[in-house]
């Protein structure tokens with residue numbers, strides 16, 4: 540067992556969780572002392588009418604706001620700069636981010652720059668932010684990234700074709716407004732990909748070297764909810780219980796990895812996503828079973844527990860066989876929710892693996908992984924996802 544006896548656990552974010560809670564946004568803005576709101580949402584949530592659901596309670600309460608929708612499928616430095624400029628011109632003192640990870644990460648970065656000044660590049664890395672951010676309310680509309688809780692933001696630097704990460708407790712939103720009803724319209728393939736991302740967060744945190752009792756409990760609960768409800772959320776989008784379970788699973792997983800970091804799936808997912816435009820949840824779903832297989836000998840007991848959580852019968856098996864059932868169960872889940880792509884489908888070839896694995900080895904998620912990988916190990920994990928050679932339909 541790799542559990543540390545000494546640890547620090549911190550979550551500064553207040554969590555408000557409940558169906559219909561988006562209607563209470565005005566209360567939470569008042570609670571945080573906001574006088575004018577910058578709403579940050581991507582065009583998709585705007586067109587789906589979800590931004591309107593947040594504007595309405597502000598309007599009814601007479602709280603002024605301005606809406607910013609210049610957010611793409613990735614959070615970018617340029618978008619953050621534009622959002623900060625608008626907030627300053629309009630005199631906004633509180634930011635509400637609504638959407639998936641890109642909108643929330645953009646909102647968090649705007650909040651940081653409103654009080655700290657400068658450019659978000661000044662704060663890339665861990666604990667580089669000197670002062671608290673302006674209050675940010677994060678309203679997730681997907682159940683996966685956990686950005687509504689975490690100290691991390693991932694920003695795309697288009698010129699450098701790189702993803703940059705900010706990690707600071709000052710980057711945690713002041714309040715996470717988790718309303719499962721806002722996830723009801725998510726299409727099946729995004730529900731699947733984001734749900735597998737949440738599972739990857741819970742699972743990588745659970746087996747890694749920095750895990751500790753509080754994060755372990757959060758991870759176990761998160762994985763139980765994923766095992767129970769991800770398939771249902773994908774095939775019955777209107778199932779409010781399954782949607783609530785998945786939003787809770789995502790938030791719990793984020794509360795776990797916020798203190799522990801993750802593992803090799805995320806170390807590889809970031810450069811693969813940056814260079815080949817593979818959706819974050821899809822690439823994590825592809826990598827997770829392969830990374831689990833690689834990590835089995837590093838924390839066998841935990842993998843046996845994961846097999847049990849996913850309903851596998853392990854009593855008559857050797858420890859190794861029991862641990863392998865966890866890999867089988869997660870692979871089955873990935874297939875059941877329709878994620879069948881390979882890295883080949885996104886154009887990843889042998890010639891790209893030097894660059895991808897060099898970048899992955901620089902990740903802070905590598906030192907906490909239960910097995911220390913060589914560069915060749917990471918290449919082999921990628922190669923195991925490049926072997927079919929069959930071009931499949933690529934989901935967005």
Ligand SMILES: [Fe+2]
Pocket residue numbers: 684736739740805819823
């Ligand atoms: Fe992730």
